Amino acid sequence: MADKTVGHPTGKRVTAAMVAARAGTSVATVSLVANGKHEGRVSVRNVERVRAAIDALGYVADHAAQSLATGTSNIVVLVTPDASNPFFGSVISGIRAELGTPYQLLVSVTGEGRVPTAAGLGQLSALRPAGLLVEAPSETFLQEMRLQTALVLLDAPGHDAAPPAVNFDLEAGVRDLVAHLHELGHRTLGYLAGRTATETFILRERMVEDAAAGYGIAVHAADVAASIIDLEAASAAFLDVWPSWSALGVTAVVCATDTHAYGVLAAARSLRLRIPEDLAVTGFDNLPYSTISDPPLTTVELPGEALGRSGALALLAQIEGRVAERPPVLRAPLIRRASTIGR
């Protein structure tokens, strides 16, 4: 395996022409065999010779040439607003698990939670990707985005038609969350969110407010002045808003992500607030760390790996022209832990 390049000086790129020469066929035949399109078109003898030559030389079709000739590529691009959130890692895992080897996953981080620029979109389009997966897109992004490429949205509530989107069923989870807090006696909530204009975050907040309204619970919102999801920024934002929230009688704070909630835990500790006695805290995600945080975090679980998997499957169906079933809506159950119910 390690000596694939033996027989040819290293540094020389192996081309179809070299394979053809060795196999004693034309380049066309090499292409047919290399792409498995030889059934009934290439003699068994030549198929074998070409295969042997491919193996011996370690030939892999040049990606650029191939994609120029076919007008497409085997690159799947994941556009994501934020690489630092660990939720993102599980989504990648899920995508890769379903995508398999024929495709290369290109992660394009729009950066700092911002919308990709027109130039960025141009660059993406210039790659002629086989397909695009766009995570938590903003409204603006969706408008600017009109590529002629297979496209699936991940966590883009309100967009389950065209392009297809894999979404979470936040409704049930949020309802359970608010009911849970109500049952524990909370009547005034704080809601801490990131400042990104991402649909899914806007929706989380609205859903919490709607559910709370049903119980006559008041909700006071505050934004984290950071473009990415960041524990320390969330901490600072909470320290900032706590005096006013405290005066308003806030007894529980619902955070847009677990990471925000961790920030609140850290801040609350520095304020010597007891959790949940003085303040209950909840998140969204159910990151693995929520089991070992102090205290463990009550949260609405968002299955990132499943999101990635379903998205990849939907995209593959589209790429390969198969009839795509409507992507699933993923359950987002409430996980009750000590940050609301105590130990």
Add this chain to the structure above:
Amino acid sequence: MADKTVGHPTGKRVTAAMVAARAGTSVATVSLVANGKHEGRVSVRNVERVRAAIDALGYVADHAAQSLATGTSNIVVLVTPDASNPFFGSVISGIRAELGTPYQLLVSVTGEGRVPTAAGLGQLSALRPAGLLVEAPSETFLQEMRLQTALVLLDAPGHDAAPPAVNFDLEAGVRDLVAHLHELGHRTLGYLAGRTATETFILRERMVEDAAAGYGIAVHAADVAASIIDLEAASAAFLDVWPSWSALGVTAVVCATDTHAYGVLAAARSLRLRIPEDLAVTGFDNLPYSTISDPPLTTVELPGEALGRSGALALLAQIEGRVAERPPVLRAPLIRRASTIGR
């Protein structure tokens, strides 16, 4: 910005020929201007007309054609063994911060902590990447890898010559860690590691053992039977090994990563072990979660973002043929928290 494609039916890819037609020049001239190689070679008038046409049509050079013609591409590939570790996210952030817009970052996860296959390497090479960043490579990987591409290793201890590698100065951090544990009275350590054959993990273990030997401290090692860095797998591994460690008199467990340490925290809780009174726990990474874990985690900080930044800078120097200074060795300081010193 949103109507860049106005004037031409959407779905039509804009080519240099279309730009040339509109500007009234040849394609060659378009190429020169688009690539900023027009100084003293294209009349001011034509530069302007081409630029106007490029803007009007929203032209972006086709990536495949460009890379076929030039023999290279603007893709930088990050090869990483594990996307689920949040440490990885900070490395990506750092890389992107330095790489800037001219390059596209392609993240190739070798998957499950394994070495990439020969086929995988072939696929990478077929992309003609501008450069490769390889995170925590295994020995095998380095042997199979002989691409004619700019290459920088990240966290590849013992490989700071050629290819260049950005490494952590683990020595000092580990020495401080072991001294710290010794000072607290620990004389028998457990060492919990992942099973991946990654150099950096092997080195961490050896360094701990060496430092411990200096103090006459015994070290008992155990492996997590999971190919990726995973809290729950680490938890299970610890539950498995604890009876024997306990019998051996282990009073502190050093973990190869913070994530492993979180697993130990979770397991210890289920065993009702008090930390650090019954068992001290430490990690490597200093993930943000280590401040809000129960208890907060003593750990050797590995600056992931800085790793990514330095790696990207070294790679850019190589790509652009600049004289590269030797990449820095990054400090990895010991962070003392309650998981060893108590509250």
Add this chain to the structure above:
DNA sequence: CTGAAAGCGCTTACAG
């Protein structure tokens, strides 16, 4: 079944 040839959309000597 087979191969010569056109074409994908660029870049880059080259001749003018």
Add this chain to the structure above:
DNA sequence: CTGAAAGCGCTTACAG
């Protein structure tokens, strides 16, 4: 300063 043309390495009708 300018453009015609070759060439990058494939794939795919097409003619045989």
